[in-house]
Each structure stands twice: as structure tokens, then as C-alpha cells.
Amino acid sequence: MATTPSDQLKYAAAILWQRAEWTTDAIAGSCCDDDHDIELDAITDAACEIRAMAEKLGDPRTYSDGRQVQTTREIEPGVYTVHVWHPDPSAEQPRSWRGSLRHDPDEQCPGVFEVTTTPETQEIHVRTVRLA
Template sequence: MTNSLDALKYAAALLTQRANWTTDSISGTDCTGDHEPELDAIDETVREICALAAQFGDPRRYSDGRLVKSAREIEPGVVTEHVWHPDPAAEQPSSWRGTLRHDPGEPSPGIYEVSLTPATQEIHVCTVRSI
């Protein structure tokens, strides 16, 4: 069972992660419209929720000492992050694959696979480069 303070820390971490992705995506588009007020509203909401969560202890750790979020580098400049569920039994191990960064029209220099182990909070990254 998840306590309410851990649930708040989880919600704050998820909100931060998804807002960062969303604002990066919006900023990287060729939209001609001005989205500054909307992006500022998202940023302010994230700051308020994170400040609320920080009032109840370290926002980076759950009440049992586990990390709220972990990160691992896939390749230089590319990092994967994962927000761990406050109840480790509620999350199943998972994995996904992708191609390493490359210029459009160029072949990928390789692939990577990321595996998550919620019970131990491990993020394992395996990178295979072509030769």
C-alpha cells in the first residue's frame, strides 16, 4: 500500500518528467505561434507541485528510502530516466530498444536496450555498435 506522501512525491516526479518532455517537444517544433504563456503555466504548475512535495521530506526518496527516480546514460548526451512507482509490487520489469543517434539519411551506428528491474531499482543499458 502506498502512503499519501509517497504518492505525492511520485506525482511530482511524473509531472516534472512529462512536462519536461512536453515543453522540449513543443519548443522543438516549427510552430509559428507563441506558446510562451502556456509553457510558463506548465512550468509554474511543476514548480508548485514539487515545492509541495518537498515540504514532506526529501522529494528524491520515498519513505522507505528507495529512490523516486533513477537515470542511466545510453550514450554520451543521451540519458534515460525512470520514475519508480512508490509500491514496488505495482510495477513489473520492462525493457525497450532503440537506435543510437544518427543523422537523417545515415545508417544508425548501433542499437541499445534498456531494462528496468523495479524490485531493485536497477536500470540496465546494453549498447551494441555496428562495425
């Protein structure tokens, strides 16, 4: 499947935005963001500029063939996973990853989750297992 230049820019904008959010959240969560305000602002500003360019080419949430640019699924209340779909679904392989459910460091882990993507159908499957 051939992708259009607008689809490629929408993909790049969505990937940049997702990674900028993740990076700035991780830095802010590490309690060392006071020394990095300028750098965090620069990352966010770059993501906003690229996103604004993509918005000029139509709905930034959908590709030219009508597929979604990204999908969000809840793992547990307040915890989400976001996947940005490649503009050419044949270029993307299914992915799976696992992690621990949220818990305080001094508490036992309440369970695990597994996320699987299906590029052909743009589905994200989330499975959680709570430990007894």
C-alpha cells in the same frame, strides 16, 4: 506494501516533472515553440508547484522506506533515460524499450539501445549495440 500520502505526492510530482520536461523539450525541438510560450510556461509552472508541495514532505528524491523516487542512466554520451519508480514496488512490472542511437537524418544509424527496468532492485540496465 502500503504507500504513504507523501510517497504518492512525491511520485506524482516526479512523473509530472519528467513528462513536463519531455513535452516542453519535444515542442521546443520541433521549432514551433514560439507560438506556445504561454502554454509551455503553464505546464512548467504547474510542475514546479506540485514539486514544491512534495519538497515540503521531506527529501523529494527518496520515498519513506528509503528507496529512490527516480533513477537516471546514460544511454550514450549526452543521452539519458530517467525512470520514476512507483512508490509500491509490487505495483510495478519490469519494462523494456528499444531505440536508435543518435545520428543525423542523412547518416546511417550507428546502432541501437535497449533499456530494462527492475523495480525490485531499482536498477536500470542499458545495453547498446553498435553496428559495424
